[in-house]
Every structure is written in C-alpha cells, then in structure tokens.
Amino acid sequence: MRALVALALLVCAVPAFSQTLAITNARLLDGDRDETGVTIVVQGGTIASVARGGAVPQGAQVIDAGGRPVTAPLSAAATQIGVIGMGGATNTEDSAATSTVLGGAFDISRALDPDALTIQEARAQGVGKAMVFPTQRSGAFGGAGALVDLDPAGPLLKERQAALFATSSGSTSGGSRAAAWSLIRNALAEARRPADPANRPRDDLLGPAEIEALRPVLARRIPLAVAANRTADIREAIALSRDFGIRVVVIGGAEAWRLAEQLAQAQVSVVLDPLDELPFSYESVGTRRDNAALLAKAGVSMAFMVSGQTIYLSYNVGAGLREGAGIAAANGLSRGDALRAITSGMARVWTGKASAGIAAGAPADLVIWDGDPLEPSSAPARVILGGKPVSPVTRQTLLRDRYHPRRSDDPMPPAYR
C-alpha cells in the first residue's frame, strides 16, 4: 500500500500573512492535465499564474505541495449541507416543506445556515461549491435549489433559485407517475402564457409565486431538475425538455445508461450516484456500477451526487463524492472524467458553463491532497478558498484531539483538556 505521508506540509514561514501565496511542487490534476512540478501563484483571491517550475515571487508565503496532487475544490452537484444540521433534530432540518401551497415557489436558500456543522465538515473535506436542493414532500415540484460557495470569507449563498426541482415519482402527486407528469406539464403550460393576471383563466392551478418560479425555467435561464431513475421516467424527462424547449437535468438516473445516446442528443444532463449498484427500488432494477462510464462514452454531461442512503449526502459529502468518483474510475470511467464529475461537472450541469478551473485569472480555490484524490483513504492536506488556507480545525478534529490515545493517562477529565 502506498505510504501515506503525515499531514504536516512544509510551510516555509514568512511574515505572518502576505497577500501573495505560492504553492510549489504541485502535481496539477484538473481532469485534462496531469502535470508535475507546477508552481501556482495566488494574489489576493485570484490565481496569478500556473507554470511548471514557475518562480516564487519575492516575499510570497510558500506552501510546498511536495509533489502531491492539487485540484480544484470538490463540487457537490446535489446535497443538503447548510439546510440539515443534525439528523432527526427537526429544529435544524429545513430541507423540505410539506406545504402544498408553495410548490415550485419553495426557495431553499432562505433556510441556509453557514454555521451548520454540515458546512464546516464539507469545507474541511475539500468541498468548495454545491447545489443545495429541497427534499420533495408534496406535489410535483419540490422547490428551488441554491448554489452555495463555501469560502468562509464570503456569503454562503451564491445564487438563489438556481434550479427548480421536480419529481417523476407519483408518491407525492396523488399516487401515479402520470399525475406527476401532468402536473409538471400543466405548470409549464400555465407559466408560459402571458403574464396578465387579469386575463388568467379562473381554473389555473398555479398562483403568481409559482408562475414566477417557473419563468426562469421556460426562459432557459435555469434548468428543471427531475428526479428519475427508471428508464421510462428518464425518457419522459427527455420528452419534456424537447416539448417545452427547456433545460432538463435528470437526478438519480440509475438506468440512464440505457438512454445514453438520447440524453446526449437532447443535451439532458445527469446527476448520478456512482455507488448505486444494487436494485434499491423497483425504479432502479437496471442499476450498474459502470453507468457513469457508459454515459461518458456517449458524451452525456454529468456530475455526481453520492447518497449512501442519505448518510454521505450531507454529512460526508466530500469524502462520499471522492469515493463515488473512485468507484466510477475503477469501473471504466477515465480518471479525468471521474475528477471532472466531482469538480467542474457541477457548474456545467447546472449553469451550462464550465467553471474557470486552475488557470491565471480564476478564483484561487484549490485543494492539496495527501494522496490520490480518487482514493477514499486520501484526505485534504490543505484547502484553499478565496486565496486563503482554510482552518483545518473542525468539531471532529477537536474531539479527536481531546480523546487521542496519547491523552489516555491524562488525570484530568476530557472536559478540562
């Protein structure tokens, strides 16, 4: 087994803090490139230069990566960090509303809590950006998801109402998938009509707030995310994108490999869980571990979410994503595609545009790993967000240090340590 180097990275001390940071001897991995001996110079919050053997500016704070991998931070394409604090504690749980009144107008961003431990832990695990989505508890629409940025120096919320979430499952729409699709199609049709309240038919199902929430979908400004695992449901999602000319993102997509060509052709993206292998429900009978590899081969745009029966989804989102990417890479997906699916893939899926990556002029968001980032046994050695190293101290590391075996002879109880 490859030796894991202990956590301490050589930080050549320079005056306490300087605006310029240089990461030397990095192995740069961004999905396309795999280059060693790279120097990344950061000024303020921005990458100033990326060059093999590049010079270190005078007075810069230097972090010697020691040949270890450096990537962009992880991006979680679907998670609930920041709206789930502690499982089972309802006063820390805002991921869903059972109200049928709000429907698509439910805006998860209003509940975001930057102090949630799920945020703290995700950041320490190397997550920089995420789509926080609402849980579906009623109707066909779960509400709007929010894009978040975990740089502790800035606001958590990056873009509210960045996608609208719906489900093809009939369970919240009266017991039939047909009802769910009818509600989704009807809502899009009603929202497409001219915005003249005086002339609206009296039997419209949507109120003004929901119509407002659907408009950006029809304008192709944001995608409609549809939870679908079964082949027939994914086929309906593709039809929806075609019939209404909207951007659709399939969430789940356990059987998406069976429609890989059609998804690619319709430019429907997929957010899938690469740890799916078992038929967990009758909707995912055709699940397989090389789903991602088959989608990549067909050119489908994708990113990963890793649920682990909801344990990884929000509590271990960073580690879960890397494990998922590692499993996908072990099952036919190229290492580059696997890395993209947990870094730049999220932006491409949700905004349609690639993120800036590791290049001069891009935001200085970087992670130095203590080993292969696709190995679950690896961990971040250093997380840099907005040009600054993020504190590695979390509630978990404090518990670790308090109860470390080397302290077992401490006569004082842990509360005094």
Place this chain on the structure above:
Amino acid sequence: MNKALRSLAEAALALSLAAAPVAAKDRADAAQGAGADVAASDYRPLPRQDMVLVGATILDGAGRRLIGDVLVRDGRIVEVGAIADAGNAKRIDATGRWLTPGLIDIHTHYGTFLLPQSDSGGDWSDITERSAPNVADTAIEHAVRSSDPGFSHALAGGVTTAQILPGSSVLIGGRSVIVHTIPTVTLAQMRFPGAPQGLKMACGGNSVNEGTFPTSRQGQIAGLKRALQEAELYLAKQGGGEKSGRKPHGPPGGRQGGGEAREATLAAAIAGELPVHLHCYRADDIATWLAVLKDFGITRVTVHHAAEAYKIAPMLARENVCVAVWPDWWGFKREAEDGIPENAAFIDAAGGCAIMHSDIPMLGSLLNIETAKAAAAGRRAGLDIPPERAIRWITSNAARAIGLEHRIGTIAPGMNADLVVWSGDPFSVFSKPDLVLIEGAVAFDRSDKSRRPVSDFELGRPQREGIE
C-alpha cells in the same frame, strides 16, 4: 441500523407480524445449555478441487504480511509459506496480487431489509418483531429471503461470511444467524454449519417508544434487568445456575409473559453460549449497558455502531468487548453527533477489538474501502496501522465477535479455506476481488461468468439486459 433507515424500513410495517414460533429443538437445546449452537445446516460446499495459490502478497488476518503460497486441500488451508510440493493441487498464479482471508460482515440485514425496497407492507421488511420490548424468542432466520441480491453483491466484494441480525427497534431483538454468502434457495442451505447464533439487543433512541414501554433510557435498563432476572430464574430451574457458578439475582419485579423461549435465549447468553450484539451509540449508554450485562455474567459482547466508543476505548479493551463501527458516519442522528473517523483506530490503539460493519447493503461490498478510510484516519492521527493490522478489522476480529475465530478469519493451517485473491492492494479503490473461495471452492470468479451468482430476482428483467 440508523433511525432514518429504520423508519424507512419499518414505517410500512403497520401490519403486526406474527412472531415466528421457536423450534422446540431450540428450546430443548437451550435448556441443556447448548442453546448457542442449534438448528441444522443444509449447507454443502460448492464443487471444489485442491489448489495452491502462488506468489501472493498475503495479509494473513493475524497481523502478518508475507509474500508466499497457500495450499488448500479438502476445503481447508494446509500450508502457508514457500510451498515446494503442492502435489496435484491446481496451481493459481497470484503473483502481484494480494490474498486475504474471506471478509466477515457481522452486521447485515440481508434477506430481511429486502431489495428492492417497495411499500407493499410485510413483503419486504422483517427486520424487527416489534410487538414487545423483549422478543428474545424470535430468530431472524425465520424471515430471511435467501435470493436477496445483496448476498451475491457482498460475495463479489470479498465477503464470505455474514451475520444477519434482527433490527434495533426493541430492547431484546432475538437471535441472529450466520451464513455463507452463497445465494441458495433456503436459508438452511446458506447457514454456516455449527456457527453459534448471536442475540441482538438495542440501547438508546431506536428502542425507546412513544407511549408504550420503554419510553426512556431508564425504562430500558429496568426492562433489561427484569428480562435477565427471569432468565436467571429459568436457568436456576434448569440447573444452569449452578453450572455458571453464580447465584441468581432473585425474583423479577414482574413477569411480562412470552413463555419460556425468551428466558431460554437469555439464559444461553448468561451461560456464555450466545454472544450478545448490542446496538448502542453513546459512550454513556454503552457503559451503562455493559455494566448491567456484566452484573448478570454476560461478558461476550460486541457493541455495534458505537459512534462514541473512542471516548471509552481503554475500558472497552479492558472488558474484552469488540466494537463494530463505520469509518465516517456522524450527524445523521443525535446519538451519532460526536462520531469521528478515528473511532476504529482509537479502539485499536487501546488494544481493543475493532471491527468494520456494513449495516446497509450498499456498504456490504465496500468493507475493504470502509477499512481503508478508517485506517487512514488513524494514520493521519499519528497511529501506526499498516494493512496487515487493519485487515484484522474485517477478518479475525470479526470472527472473534461471532465465535468463529477458530475456523475463519485467518490464513493458517487447519482454517477454512475462505480466501480472497485481490487484483491489488485491497485497500485501494482500484482493486477488486478476482477470486473468492469459500471452503476451498470458487464461489466467485470475476473472469468466469459461470462462477458469478445472479439472483432469481435479476432474471428476465429487460432493464438488466446487457449487464454482465
């Protein structure tokens, strides 16, 4: 099993399932002090031939790493090291590959948390009989659907032995069963011959009820003591009290019914024949329960989930208690609020018996990766945990917890030839089991479709066309 999963699995169990009757044989055996080793097994080894695995990097499960050969005859390991003469044994070149004991998963719900999940009531979830806080007279083997695709999935992940446990919704949940992961038609055909059963108990949140007893942790302890006192009386009546050399605690506060099968099961635990598997997360809960169990003479205990075991690791090591954990689960409920990834490593560092378990089917094929994560967290905390040490967490330590340490879990002469040939370092996500042997027979071969079991469920489904 975590609460979210429990509610997912059991919410639809509105129908009260009739408690399965315990076989008269069970009761008789328990009364005779043989309660831990009961029902017959119809298991037969798969067709096999003697073989010698040559040149592998061996993690022997006992703490050693060596490069060498393993000779297998008649389903047993007969020689380990540099083997000059393997006779007519089939030679398998394992050069550059890794060899470990078959993995052992001591916490699963295969066949009872049935895949795929659906909402058709009792057809898919028989995890716990929930009609009383003490259902020690139930045995999970009466509910296992052996064609659950989870079994073959685990086998392909290198698991050769699994314990199926009752769930955590009640205090005393009944008897477990230990199986080989070879999918068969009946449970009896999977049953590990001669393997002891275990007894499931559950502390804390999952087994606290609203409205019906017990509604609190203190109520749980009262209920536990009452059940154990009844078992002691039963044991005394059978003469077992003398055998254990202990005096019973005296009359219980009140009988709660259930017949003698419950007492017999708990009596077997008191007599040391039925290892106890205790679902428990918090350090305070674990300490409280262990003290009560010890007071009644029950010391063969494995604590499962144990998110806070690291806070009392030296005590757990002293009490000789095994601890089965996940590497990184935290926060999904309040009892797991303080979970840290160094948990297993700290238990190990204290000289304790650390184990990794799956609980959910998805993790059943990832035990090696679970271990890799937990060991790496320990190394980052400055502890020395090489692969030959970490592998014990899913082999010999797990065997010890289920009372099979003399038969499985290590690669040594005389042990069952339950072996996994890995394509590389088993703690890398890029390595896969190439070959899985159970009692010397090829139960899984990644390169041979005829040795890759497919469940009845998976047959004839259009969605699975093209899936190898």
